[in-house]
Amino acid sequence: MSERSMSIANPSPFSTDAYQKGALALSALAVVYMFLLISGTELLSPVLSFWLLTGFFTISALVYTWRAYRKKPAGIKNDGIWYSSLLARGALAWMAGLIFTVFYVLLYWYPSTLGLGMGENGSNTGLIAAFDPMSYWIKGEAASEWFMYGFFYSLAILVMGVKFFVKYWHSPYQKWRTASVVFFQLAFAFTIPEILMGLNMPYNDFFNMWPLNYYFFFDWNLQQMLDSGTLGIFMLVWGIALVLVISPILTWLYGKRWYCSWVCGCAGLAETAGDPFRHLSDKSLKAWKIERWMIHSVLVFAVVMTAMVLYSFFSGSNTVLFMDSHNVRAWYGFLIGATFSGVIGVGFYPIMGNRVWCRFGCPAAAILGVQQRWFSKYRITTNGSQCISCGNCSTYCEMGIDVRWYAQRGQDIIRASCVGCGICEEVCPRGVLRLENGPATDQRAVEQRVITIDGFQPE
Amino acid sequence: MAEKNIAIIGNGISGITAARFIRKFSNHSVTVISKESDHFYSRTALMYIYMGHMKYEHTKPYEDFFWDKNRINLLRGTVKEIDFANRQLHFDTSFKVDSLYPAPPSLNYDVLILATGSKPRRPEWPGMDSKGVTGLYDLMDLEYMEQHSKGIERGIVVGGGLIGIEMAEMMASRDIPVSFLVRESHFYNNVLPDEEAKMASDEIRAHGIDLRTNTEVAEILADESGHVTGVKTTKGELINGQFAGVTIGVEPNIDFLKNSGLELNKGILINRHFETNVEGVYAIGDCAEFRNPIPGRKSIEQLWYTGRIMGETLAHTICGNRHSYQPSIFFNSAKFFGIEYQVYGEIPCEISGDAETIFWKSKDNKQSIRINYDSNRGFVRGFNLLGVRFRQEICEKWIEEKTDIQKVVSNLSAAAFDQEFATRPERAFIEQFERQRGIKIKPIGSRGWKTALKSLLKT
Numbered sequence: 001m002s003e004r005s006m007s008i009a010n011p012s013p014f015s016t017d018a019y020q021k022g023a024l025a026l027s028a029l030a031v032v033y034m035f036l037l038i039s040g041t042e043l044l045s046p047v048l049s050f051w052l053l054t055g056f057f058t059i060s061a062l063v064y065t066w067r068a069y070r071k072k073p074a075g076i077k078n079d080g081i082w083y084s085s086l087l088a089r090g091a092l093a094w095m096a097g098l099i100f101t102v103f104y105v106l107l108y109w110y111p112s113t114l115g116l117g118m119g120e121n122g123s124n125t126g127l128i129a130a131f132d133p134m135s136y137w138i139k140g141e142a143a144s145e146w147f148m149y150g151f152f153y154s155l156a157i158l159v160m161g162v163k164f165f166v167k168y169w170h171s172p173y174q175k176w177r178t179a180s181v182v183f184f185q186l187a188f189a190f191t192i193p194e195i196l197m198g199l200n201m202p203y204n205d206f207f208n209m210w211p212l213n214y215y216f217f218f219d220w221n222l223q224q225m226l227d228s229g230t231l232g233i234f235m236l237v238w239g240i241a242l243v244l245v246i247s248p249i250l251t252w253l254y255g256k257r258w259y260c261s262w263v264c265g266c267a268g269l270a271e272t273a274g275d276p277f278r279h280l281s282d283k284s285l286k287a288w289k290i291e292r293w294m295i296h297s298v299l300v301f302a303v304v305m306t307a308m309v310l311y312s313f314f315s316g317s318n319t320v321l322f323m324d325s326h327n328v329r330a331w332y333g334f335l336i337g338a339t340f341s342g343v344i345g346v347g348f349y350p351i352m353g354n355r356v357w358c359r360f361g362c363p364a365a366a367i368l369g370v371q372q373r374w375f376s377k378y379r380i381t382t383n384g385s386q387c388i389s390c391g392n393c394s395t396y397c398e399m400g401i402d403v404r405w406y407a408q409r410g411q412d413i414i415r416a417s418c419v420g421c422g423i424c425e426e427v428c429p430r431g432v433l434r435l436e437n438g439p440a441t442d443q444r445a446v447e448q449r450v451i452t453i454d455g456f457q458p459e
Numbered sequence: 460m461a462e463k464n465i466a467i468i469g470n471g472i473s474g475i476t477a478a479r480f481i482r483k484f485s486n487h488s489v490t491v492i493s494k495e496s497d498h499f500y501s502r503t504a505l506m507y508i509y510m511g512h513m514k515y516e517h518t519k520p521y522e523d524f525f526w527d528k529n530r531i532n533l534l535r536g537t538v539k540e541i542d543f544a545n546r547q548l549h550f551d552t553s554f555k556v557d558s559l560y561p562a563p564p565s566l567n568y569d570v571l572i573l574a575t576g577s578k579p580r581r582p583e584w585p586g587m588d589s590k591g592v593t594g595l596y597d598l599m600d601l602e603y604m605e606q607h608s609k610g611i612e613r614g615i616v617v618g619g620g621l622i623g624i625e626m627a628e629m630m631a632s633r634d635i636p637v638s639f640l641v642r643e644s645h646f647y648n649n650v651l652p653d654e655e656a657k658m659a660s661d662e663i664r665a666h667g668i669d670l671r672t673n674t675e676v677a678e679i680l681a682d683e684s685g686h687v688t689g690v691k692t693t694k695g696e697l698i699n700g701q702f703a704g705v706t707i708g709v710e711p712n713i714d715f716l717k718n719s720g721l722e723l724n725k726g727i728l729i730n731r732h733f734e735t736n737v738e739g740v741y742a743i744g745d746c747a748e749f750r751n752p753i754p755g756r757k758s759i760e761q762l763w764y765t766g767r768i769m770g771e772t773l774a775h776t777i778c779g780n781r782h783s784y785q786p787s788i789f790f791n792s793a794k795f796f797g798i799e800y801q802v803y804g805e806i807p808c809e810i811s812g813d814a815e816t817i818f819w820k821s822k823d824n825k826q827s828i829r830i831n832y833d834s835n836r837g838f839v840r841g842f843n844l845l846g847v848r849f850r851q852e853i854c855e856k857w858i859e860e861k862t863d864i865q866k867v868v869s870n871l872s873a874a875a876f877d878q879e880f881a882t883r884p885e886r887a888f889i890e891q892f893e894r895q896r897g898i899k900i901k902p903i904g905s906r907g908w909k910t911a912l913k914s915l916l917k918t
Contacts, residue, residue, distance in 0.1 A: 075797030079632040080511035172880035384851025386792050388763045390504035395517045429794040431848035434876050438908030
């Protein structure tokens with residue numbers, strides 16, 4: 001039998017039922033309506049448009065979840081994933097990827113097509129106008145494209161967080177982690193900054209850490225904080241302490257997971273809306289090599305860019321080493337901030353998995369990764385020789401870590417990229433893996449448990 | 460050391476482990492021959508391919524470049540005959556398959572390792588040759604099951620072992636109704652004590668499986684075209700089904716060695732150094748049968764990790780560091796639908812005269828802990844766990860050192876390996892122990908790696 005013939009055709013029992021089909025149709029309808037708004041066709045008032053869009057997406061996801069899991073006993077629910085067009089890079093996946101990508105391109109570079117300031121006297125029309133009522137209610141001004149995006153983003157995390165919660169109902173670790181990441185998005189990434197803006201204070205997400213938050217040290221942001229009294233100074237001190245003091249201590253104690261799968265907004269989306277795509281990450285050795293080069297290059301870029309921006313801020317000179325710091329930061333924003341983290345990072349979920357940005361691009365993750373690799377108490381321990389090399393752990397690792405490589409040798413897993421989502425320990429059919437915080441050394445009673453004969457040096 | 464040509468027949472876990480370690484220890488030329496697949500894959504993951512959790516490529520523990528890089532030659536073919544006198548293998552030239560590594564007509568060797576594995580045992584029931592009847596051992600079986608279980612109304616599984624429950628779970632994952640016929644009064648009762656066997660049976664039924672205990676098959680029924688239509692039990696009951704998995708165990712795959720001069724019984728007869736009666740010829744893994752098995756262990760061991768230990772031990776011997784088979788404390792694990800199962804040490808299905816047992820079960824029937832200890836001297840002999848994870852190293856140490864039951868119970872948290880935030884079943888066990896004995900012990904409070912290390916390093 002040839003190995004290629006193992007690509008088994010789509011078996012019908014994994015298909016969706018009528019309710020789920022209806023739910024998917026509802027989502028499709030909302031997408032169509034969104035593009036109608038974008039194309040300038042306004043069938044309903046902004047308020048009705050808002051409820052149609054958010055309502056359809058929410059109902060769609062909840063109905064789908066209910067039908068998918070209602071009869072499933074507690075346990076792993078990965079049946080049929082590799083037979084699904086949407087989840088296994090089929091036609092639906094490419095369509096979804098295209099829609100996400102188009103949306104991001106319009107959002108970042110052509111917000112006027114979404115209706116930003118396209119009405120009379122610079123008022124909004126179309127999609128963004130649909131969010132005006134909500135924006136006025138929260139902060140007393142018209143919606144921006146970022147308010148619209150932030151609202152959608154938070155809603156996606158909340159609704160898909162419910163789905164994830166139901167999927168992992170049996171796992172306290174998954175429930176706590178998901179509750180945390182949803183809370184930090186809703187409270188710190190969305191509500192508090194919007195309210196701050198309504199109070200004429202600087203927009204600030206207290207947990208959006210530099211250099212993920214690459215504009216933290218930009219002149220306008222620094223100036224805004226310096227001009228905002230005690231709270232502004234607190235924001236400045238907190239932001240610096242977060243990256244220099246708080247995060248190294250927390251990473252030493254718990255690994256980078258405290259941020260990368262419990263707090264960060266990118267994780268919020270990746271672990272909820274992105275969870276169904278986690279198995280698409282590339283596990284090859286080559287991908288790991290690319291990952292190390294790329295993420296550390298972005299970190300260097302971020303540090304150099306920030307240093308130049310700060311030099312300009314203090315010296316008042318825009319030219320640093322023959323380069324205009326404004327140009328450098330504009331390029332960083334375009335290449336890394338928008339293209340990498342947004343268009344590729346989320347737009348490509350259905351093709352490359354849900355952690356492309358976190359794995360290959362995020363400079364904050366790079367810093368935490370170095371800390372995790374070299375001085376953290378956190379690691380995944382392997383239970384003796386119990387591993388049967390099945391490959392579930394590696395397949396479902398969103399960061400593309402070949403967990404099995406270590407587990408089958410009885411080794412602990414200490415990798416810079418591990419975000420501690422804990423799904424490997426969930427899907428392991430033999431209970432071989434455990435996320436643990438222990439003594440911060442490479443201490444291990446027996447290092448390679450499967451080696452049955454010690455002390456033999458080959459001739 | 461003079462370099463030798465080492466041929467290994469079989470690319471399962473035993474043969475591949477031997478190849479890897481021979482390469483690690485020496486520069487011998489290593490050739491691995493397989494009929495089944497070009498590359499090593501994890502047989503334990505077959506069920507997950509059918510269920511759509513993984514694709515075939517995910518079940519390969521090493522990337523395809525690994526073999527070339529490590530100078531392990533691969534050949535795809537069927538050995539028809541072995542010329543032991545001239546140390547030569549003859550391949551079946553009529554075996555045609557799409558492969559990257561087609562085998563030549565013959566191959567010379569200096570050392571031969573037979574690691575040919577198992578095949579499903581075939582009972583003598585009438586109708587066994589009907590279409591849609593199969594065991595499940597290799598990729599060919601999986602593909603057969605894929606084809607013949609498509610579009611059926613009901614599937615039948617005969618035989619209550621670990622492969623049987625896998626086949627039941629596989630079909631259940633595609634919403635195919637399953638009748639599961641088991642000879643014992645509860646599933647796996649020939650291995651598990653009554654309480655655990657009942658819990659496993661309840662779990663099987665909770666997943667909608669029609670589990671029929673105390674049921675034996677008399678005949679497989681087929682229609683005029685020779686396709687299975689059901690089975691008839693020894694009690695005359697008729698059970699319909701268009702596919703039948705027959706999983707009454709496996710036996711060594713050694714048919715091609717009959718009358719070859721190699722001494723065979725059920726398997727290839729070997730001593731504790733894996734040596735057969737022919738010089739330079741070894742046998743390891745499922746196909747081997749110890750002439751004098753280690754007391755308390757079986758003469759044929761068909762476990763993943765025993766195959767791995769055999770492969771590694773033999774590699775030492777071949778590379779000049781002669782070692783006998785020393786598998787240490789027995790352990791095994793499995794998963795019964797949603798419930799994980801682990802065993803360390805001796806847990807017979809019926810408690811014998813010189814052992815006592817302590818058994819705790821959770822209220823929801825999903826978790827249990829059993830510890831057996833010596834009735835005269837009080838040391839622990841084994842752990843049996845359902846839905847609870849314990850550390851192998853700790854359990855092994857307690858059994859090896861003949862630790863007293865009371866000491867084990869008071870230190871039980873050191874063995875706890877369940878996820879962070881999970882309930883603490885070992886505490887409920889300790890409380891029950893205290894009630895039963897009418898004593899108060901002072902258990903260690905915390906669990907986790909630090910506690911485990913402390914306990915391991917203490918002598």
